[in-house]
Amino acid sequence: MSYSNKLSLQYFVDNRTRLIELMSQDSLAVFCAGRPEIRTADQKHAHFADRSFFYLSGIEQEQAILLIGRTSAGIRQILFIPPTDMMHERWNGHIISREEAVEASGIEEIYYLEAFEGMLADLFESDKPLHIWLDRTAANRQAQEIQEFLRELVNRQGPDSQIELRDVSPQLVQLRMIKTEEELNMIRAASALTLEGIMSMLTATRPGMYEYQLMSEFEYTLAQAGCLEPAFPSIVAAGKNALCLHYMQPYDKIAEGDLIQIDLGAIVGGLCADISRVIPASGKFSERQLELYEMVRACQEEAFRVIKPGIKLADINQACRAVAAEGLKKMGLLNDASEVGNYFWHGVSHHLGLDVHDISNREAIIQPGMVLTVEPGIYIPEWQMGMRLEDDVAVTENGCSVLSAAIPREAHEIESLMRS
Numbered sequence: 178m179s180y181s182n183k184l185s186l187q188y189f190v191d192n193r194t195r196l197i198e199l200m201s202q203d204s205l206a207v208f209c210a211g212r213p214e215i216r217t218a219d220q221k222h223a224h225f226a227d228r229s230f231f232y233l234s235g236i237e238q239e240q241a242i243l244l245i246g247r248t249s250a251g252i253r254q255i256l257f258i259p260p261t262d263m264m265h266e267r268w269n270g271h272i273i274s275r276e277e278a279v280e281a282s283g284i285e286e287i288y289y290l291e292a293f294e295g296m297l298a299d300l301f302e303s304d305k306p307l308h309i310w311l312d313r314t315a316a317n318r319q320a321q322e323i324q325e326f327l328r329e330l331v332n333r334q335g336p337d338s339q340i341e342l343r344d345v346s347p348q349l350v351q352l353r354m355i356k357t358e359e360e361l362n363m364i365r366a367a368s369a370l371t372l373e374g375i376m377s378m379l380t381a382t383r384p385g386m387y388e389y390q391l392m393s394e395f396e397y398t399l400a401q402a403g404c405l406e407p408a409f410p411s412i413v414a415a416g417k418n419a420l421c422l423h424y425m426q427p428y429d430k431i432a433e434g435d436l437i438q439i440d441l442g443a444i445v446g447g448l449c450a451d452i453s454r455v456i457p458a459s460g461k462f463s464e465r466q467l468e469l470y471e472m473v474r475a476c477q478e479e480a481f482r483v484i485k486p487g488i489k490l491a492d493i494n495q496a497c498r499a500v501a502a503e504g505l506k507k508m509g510l511l512n513d514a515s516e517v518g519n520y521f522w523h524g525v526s527h528h529l530g531l532d533v534h535d536i537s538n539r540e541a542i543i544q545p546g547m548v549l550t551v552e553p554g555i556y557i558p559e560w561q562m563g564m565r566l567e568d569d570v571a572v573t574e575n576g577c578s579v580l581s582a583a584i585p586r587e588a589h590e591i592e593s594l595m596r597s
């Protein structure tokens with residue numbers, strides 16, 4: 178399995194073609210890569226281009242802008258990149274060249290950024306687009322500035338102008354929710370690398386070690402394969418720390434009787450894996466731990482069973498909550514199924530793709546090609562114990578297939594891998 182795979186040029190070309198088909202005639206849509214955020218003083222966070230911009234361009238270069246659409250002049254696809262800057266290159270690294278940008282995106286019409294505003298004004302004159310589509314979900318500051326600029330530009334057209342601003346995010350969501358075979362293969366590869374990382378953790382786990390030491394086993398394995406930053410900040414939470422769903426301070430010592438919740442994922446070719454497992458620090462689950470584990474596993478199996486085209490995310494939740502309520506009643510923790518929310522804290526599924534919580538419409542009907550996580554979790558504060566098990570599935574014509582099937586998920590498998 179190669180972890181250095183890249184999405185093909187055709188993937189990005191096709192994504193643009195599909196989006197343009199969903200836009201009305203006389204439209205132009207604007208996307209941008211964003212700029213790295215300031216961490217503190219003169220330090221910046223690593224740059225990570227807006228995922229919808231990347232989805233359409235194949236380009237990671239900060240500040241780059243993409244303009245696509247259909248106007249009176251036909252299909253327009255224009256890319257703006259930062260100009261060559263020797264000092265920037267000396268201190269911060271390479272800026273994409275025109276030739277590289279053509280090669281990465283398949284777009285032939287490329288200008289430097291300073292041409293963007295004038296070019297837009299010219300397009301308003303020559304191509305007369307009626308609709309300017311903006312991605313209202315874009316969170317970076319560059320997107321906000323560009324949207325502000327476009328609002329002013331449209332206002333300047335005067336009261337008789339027919340130019341209208343529209344939100345392109347529903348069309349983007351519609352496209353990004355359905356994965357191509359190429360994307361599915363990348364998620365399989367990301368899941369295979371995640372498996373390697375989990376295997377290192379299983380063999381390294383010892384009571385008395387610190388959560389960060391166990392986390393570093395995972396991140397070291399990924400880094401060795403070229404994945405220097407996981408798909409999202411890894412979660413390694415021992416004992417009661419598992420009751421914090423997005424636990425980010427892994428500085429505690431792991432005790433003999435602890436369960437260790439891990440929730441982590443690699444990223445390959447830009448696509449994410451998102452996997453959760455539970456490891457017994459001692460190498461063996463206690464009876465009570467096993468009882469809870471099997472309940473969560475039963476919820477997961479129920480989700481695998483119900484996921485198929487035609488249902489909604491809420492149906493998956495409901496099915497899992499019913500199984501959990503039954504189990505919790507048997508354990509004497511629940512009197513009535515309506516109280517299941519006391520122990521069932523979060524949704525079972527989210528979309529997965531270029532983003533770990535991929536842009537989606539949570540009300541959408543489930544269709545073939547969608548990729549969902551299946552992560553039921555049950556949290557019992559009175560026992561100071563909680564856990565979730567998470568796998569990634571692709572929706573098929575009549576059910577779903579588990580993309581992370583190779584990652585051991587049964588309690589006895591986890592135990593035997595720790596001893597070997």
Ligand SMILES: [Mn+2]
Nearest residue numbers: 451550552567
């Ligand atoms: Mn998840």
